[in-house]
Amino acid sequence: MTALTDLTLAELAAAMARKDASAVEVVDAHLKKLDEHRALNAFITETPDKAREMAKASDARRAKGEAGLLEGVPLAIKDLFCTDGVQTTAASHILEGFVPPYESTVTANLWKAGAVMVGKTNLDEFAMGSSNMTSYFGGVENPWKRKGDNRKLVPGGSSGGSAAAVAAYMVPGSTGTDTGGSIRQPASFCGIVGLKPTYGRCSRWGVVAFASSLDQPGPFARTVEDTALLLQAMAGHDPKDSTSAPLAVPDFAAAARNPAVKGLKVGIPKEYRVDGTSAEIVALWDKGVEMLKAAGAEPIEVSLPHTKYALPAYYIVAPAECSSNLARYDGVRYGLRVPGKDLVELYENTRGAGFGKEVRRRIMIGTYVLSAGYYDAYYKKAQQVRALIARDFRQAFEKCDVLLTPTAPTAAFAAGEKMDDPVTMYLNDMFTIPASMAGLPGISVPVGLDKDGLPLGLQLIGRSFDEETVLRAAAALESAAGFKGRPAGY
Amino acid sequence: MSLDKDTVARIARLARLKVPEEELSTLAGELSGILAWIEQLNEVDTKDVAPLASVSDVTLPMRADKVTDGGIAGNVLANAPGGAVYVDPTDKNAGGFFTVPKVVE
Incomplete structure (x- = not known):
């Protein structure tokens, strides 16, 4: 039998529904992984007692026939989401020891769907960074390493702990927040899927604020379908966040299970071909275009001049x-x-x-x-300038349904590299920030490994509140790429 | 735009950040570098472009002007780093105060 920790989130939920495993067994298997891989420093606070309590309550709900969408599924929560009675630090000394007496809307939605919290993950301080090196509680180590090179690599940032925890099979899914790429870039660095929803899709209430017109919570998982399931539970209108959109939540999981892209117009923005991008990433991008074309999509060059x-x-x-x-x-x-x-x-x-x-x-x-x-x-x-960027995207989406770009200009780098000059570090987010500025949904899907054996992701960007098309195209890309990479030793 | 040490000290004061004297010149260099890099925005013609205030295409709803929460003074004061003073120590939700250094002589 496959180890419980090797199952995807959807498989895990199905196994528990069949009573092949209880939520308590599932959470114990994952807590063991937290123990084994503590050296990655993916968590600021582990909550094993709370996790077992929540799992017990989950089993009791299932016995009564009240199972939710994520019943019994263990999740890691970025330590930027306020959690009632559990320390929330934003990875800053200034919030060390802060215990919120309330729960963020997104995490409350996840618990309502039956999920179980195993702990709060490490991040760049106040989500400001692309490497996880700015955390007061120390950097997170990426479970991936270059072939024949033992140097520690960064998991990306700011949601680096959440991405590393999923990549190291400590949890099947986690939450992140994305202001300029903080979900998509670490997903690419760690070889997993990360989705930034449309601004307004998920409530920001109870999420420690960084840049309020850009911040957006979203999920990480190892498959597109799992990511969709998490978004399904996280999303929805919240009267407590005045910028949360009063829209019904579509069936995201159904979209992810339908990788039909025949006739889908995929825009390839020519301005994303910039100096400084690794040749391997450019080649991977071309390969991604071919994959979607082979699946029936229609690639077209578009321009995003700003x-x-x-x-x-x-x-x-x-x-x-x-x-x-x-x-x-x-x-x-x-x-x-x-x-x-x-x-x-x-x-x-x-x-x-x-x-x-x-x-x-x-x-x-x-x-x-x-x-x-x-x-x-x-x-x-x-x-x-932001208005012009948003206009560029609107005009591009008159010609295409979704955009395909690289997620990041490089694979994961070593701790300490790129640390000398703040602007060099900022350039890491060059492919993710434009969609953030326009509030658009974007996903990073792992597509291949580079010559050093490190994962690389491609990004799909969609129209405002059209995560369904993004997920459909992402599922097609995932199935064509058949990425099966797994960090050695995890 | 290049910032000198005095300007950095003034910004730090405005932001209520204590910055040690010996860090000022490094910071001046870093901030000047970031601002010089930002200057490239001047290449963009933004004449008659309305600044983007919200990325949302959706009309956000108004809510009824009603009190929906309250009576949780105990929670509000629970994390006060200087400790809190309660109106009625037997009922923390009855109200109370954060403490600060003496402001008025």
Whole structure:
């Protein structure tokens, strides 16, 4: 019999429905994996007792015939989602020890569907980073390694712990959040599937805020179908998030089970062919186009002329919103307090000691671009460029149904590489940020391995609130690619 | 745009961040680098382009102006790093206060 931890989320749910395994057995098998692979540092807080309690309650519900969509399925939760009674840190010293007395809407939806939490995963501090190296609790190690090279690689970021936990078979699925690529890029680095839904599809209520006009929760899993099942449970209108869309939740899993792309027009944006992308990734992208074509789709070249400006515009909008959002950490209401001789010094001491380097840098950039006299030159300009980026996508989607691009310009890099200059690190998100700026849904699907044996993903971007087409195309790509890669030793 | 140490110190003050003196020049270099890279946006003609305020195509609903939550002062004050003072220590939800250093002499 296949080990419980090797099953996909859908297979695991089916096994429990057949009573081949109880939720308690399933959670114990996964908690054992958490024990075995603790060295990856994927979790900030493990919650084994709570997990067993939730699994017991799940078995009791099933016995009464009340099984939900994700009944008994163990999940890891990015430590940016507030969880009632369980420490939530955002990987920052300033929130260390913070125990929310409430539950985020997305996680509440998952528990309502019967899922079981095994712990809270590590991330870049306040989700600001592309490597997971900015966490106050130390970086996460990618379970993948280059062939014949024992150096530790980063899992990507910011949702690096969530991606590593799924790639290392510690859980069949997890939650992440994506502001500029924080789900899609780590999914690509770790050889798994990661989906950023349309802005407004999942509630942001109870998710520690970074850049409110961009932040969006989404799922990680090892298959497209599993990712769809998770999104199904996470999504939905929430009156507590005024930007959450009042739309019904479609049957995402059905879309993922129907990889029919005959006649689907797949746009290939020519501006995504940029210097600095590895030749292997360009070749993989071409291969992806051929795969979808062989499945009956119709590739067409499209133009997104403002692509190269998405990244610099993002690095105005995101820090500006971050500097406003993070003003709340003042040492008065929650989190760290470092005393001072007066109130201002208390603020300065607390924030100086509580925030890490990258967070401080972004707060300062944000403060500067929003300061008197500079608002028009920076923030307004960026929002204008953002309007042009959104218009590019609208025009492209008049000609095609979905876009195919690389997810990241490189495979996973080693811890310490790219750390010298912040801008080099920012370039990692060049393919994911444009869709973020336009609020569009995007998914990363593992398609192949590079010459070093590291996984590479391709990204599919869809129209606003058309995750179904994205999932359908992703399922077709997944089935054509037949990616069976698994990190050695996991 | 190149930032000098004094400007960085002023931004830090505005952002209520204590930055040690010895970090100011490194930060000035890093922030200047980021801002110089952002300058490329000036190549884009944005005349008559309305700034994008929301990416959502969906009209967001209004809700009734009603109180839907409350009576949880105990929860609100539960994580106060300086401790909280309660109006009625036997009923934390009756209300209370965060504590801060003395502001008024």
